[in-house]
Amino acid sequence: MAVDGENVELIDRKLSRTSIISDVGSMKIEAEDELSIEDKHSVQKWGFKVRDLYKLALKFYKEKEGKAVHLSYDDKLKLVAYTQQVVQGPFNPDKQPELGVLDVIGRDRRVAWQALGSMSQVDAQLAFVNRLQELCPLFDSFVEANKRDCEEKKRQLQNERERQIVEAERKALEEELLKQQQAEQARQEYQRRQIQDALNQQTFTQFKAYAEQQYPDNPDQQGVLIRQLQDQHYHQYMQQLLQRPLPNNNMPNHRTTTDLATADDNEKSQLLSNGTSADADESEDSQEYSPISPANMWTRKDIREFKDAIRREGGDSIIKVGHGETVTVRVPTHEDGTCLFWEFATDSYDLGFGVFFEWSKPESSQVSVHISESEDDDEEEDEEDDDEETLGDDLERGSGQDGTVGVGGGGGRSSVSRAPMSIVVPVYRRDCQEEVYAGSHTYPGAGVYLLKFDNSYSLWRSKTLYYRVYYTR
Template sequence: MISPDNVELSLRNLSLDNTSNCSGSDNEESKILKWNLPLKDLYRLACNFYKEKSGKAIHLSYEDNLKLVAFTQQAAHGPLDPAKAPPLGMFDVIGKDRRIAWQHLGTITKLQAMEGFIDLLDRLCPLFKPTVEAIKKDREEKVRQAQAEEAHRREQLEKEKEKLVELKRIEDERNREEIQRRQLQDALNQQTYHQFKEYAEKQFPGNPEQQAVLIRQLQNEHYHQYMQQLQAQVASNYSQLRATGDNEVDFSGNQLLDQNASSKEVGQLEYKEQCDSDEESGEYAVINPANMWTKPDVKLFKQEVTSGKGDGVIRVGHGDIITVRVPTHEGGSCLFWEFATDNYDIGFGVYFEWGKPVTTEVSVHVSESDEDDDTLEDDEAVCADDLECGGQQQHKQYNNTSSSSPLANSNPISIIVPIYRRECQTEVYAGSHSYPGEGTYLLKFDNSYSLWRSKTLYYKVFYTR
């Protein structure tokens, strides 16, 4: 039996901070804490602990069990109302004892009953509070992990936003650069279109499609040469300014680009006057355009060259330029050439070096892309100037002083066919040109644009009367 003294003792141990507000709303009840946990949550943990451990980890007396059950009834239903309680059987001793224990709790509130259950269980079972502390730490750890994950997620979102902003900025910059590049290329194309068209009509008469392809290739080459000249000029200006210690100049090249674009027409007029003066001088004969055509029998042509019926087979390494030097012959009046490659295209052009040849032998010179830089730059300059003047003969001297290069000389060189890439892996490219005078033809096979692939070249050269 539960005595009133024991009930009063358990009630005196209740330590509610706000007993006057215990019957308030759920929000107010949720603010009542015990052991730094909401009272209702702690009460649920206590009930679960009591159900799981009773008779296993903890062994309570009959009187203690009656007290705990009475607290749970008071917390669930409030004070006992005998009129509403169901009748008990004559032999239900345990039921009668539980009802008496419940009745001895008097009119304490549900929250007071919850706290009384917790305090009594803590006093009877020393393992209860450490278990609650462990559960509380686990919850705090989960909350901490959730907060850390949330912070990490927000950080990732911020990084993604910053990355998207940076990508958008880069894309806008590329679009702006692409627009500027197209505007510049369109301006250059408009200036050179008529000259390139005249040249293409001479190379492919009556074939508008091939003319359009040639014009487009020449315009692209002219644009790249123009940009290389700009870069070289920017680098030169930068070196000069570093030498003079001038740090107040913008090295971005934008101002230089604008100046070059604005002065393009002046440069063209000056160079055209130079071309006209060269033609009027009459020192060299005017060079007629070359005739060029293609043949479909690539396999047969390669077999003929390989069997020794042609001049030979050359391996053009990646980044290399092959120059086949063919002197004019006393008994000839016209030069013919044919060539093809395996699998890939190659650049091809024909130059003419004025002056009496020192030998009648055909020779082959191999140079890497970074070898004879001055000579190659002069080639590009001559090529661009020649095309701008309508494909007529230009007499420009190479200033290369390298004694190791066979091309090192002081003789003027004219462009007959500008260098551009030919799809010679699918058909044989052939051509002819009438001797303009005494000199040496330079057949250039350019693989400098290829960084990885070497090309196998099959070629034939011969002259006719």
């Protein structure tokens, strides 16, 4: 039967209307599901179940017909019949509308559909696929390309799932670490408040007395100054605590905040309980000496006013510390005092500063100044190192384990006897050319304070020192 080109086009449009096209990217090979015999054979041969393979065949026909696929009228009728069998099942004339007298294509299509008889939906789908494969060999390559594409998408999906699992685990670990850090920060903040409260209780009387001297008629300004001194004292104390060498280690070891939170728990507990921090375990022979409490250190910005006041006071409060020299100001404890205060500044350059306490009975209450060359300091350091390595019990050798070392009295060294000495403030270089450095220390007992102004590290520059020392009750 001859059919013109218009009728062929009508068949193509009918085939497109009865086709159900789905996105190939959404197809998945569901190996976990229970497959029918037809699906198993289809998966084994093509890599797809019958339903997905049929959708691929419809997609291929729609895209390639007229381009890579050229079918005859009879072949198109058969393919349309297969699609009708898949969508509506076997032909039932009672359910079909009557055709017009001139609808030749409709009658041909129904004849082809009726010829399929009771063919099942799966068989109709397979018949469509097989017929298309016979008519166009390129269909095999099309299915293989889609198979590889599906496998690649499945692989990417699996990789994405694995990545999400790893990412979820990483986020969970980060959250756990963040919680631990927050807990540790909260613990350190709690300890910091405890330490600062203990230090404030210890120094409040001293700072209040100093603030009353600076601002006699201004309680508000006194309170501001006291808070500033307390904050500076806390930071200075923590700095000295972090720089203190660890036990059983002769080399310097700067501790981190974490080390401080663990290794110094005993020191913190002792500070919170009695307001003091022991430098080391006291030996039986040095128990007669009271433990040295930490000094209070702070700074002030009124350096110009301080220097002008020192110049007006006159006396020996202005000293020129030569290059390579160390000036030691010996301040005996006073019977009417309980606490020593000091203040100092320089003109243009920094200066080393430290405080020591000599456990010797003061012969007078006069303050004296002693100057020593760097060579003398080097020899004293060598002798102190030898004394630290010696673990004897002779107090004249400075063997106490509470931070005391043996030194000579006065400005020189004595070969006969040395009074034991405790370190109150280690010698560090201070930027005293920029601000006034001040501090205080409660008397640990009767003895002599040694305020050391160290310029031994400077080979060329001399420093002009302005200082003031006094005691309070």
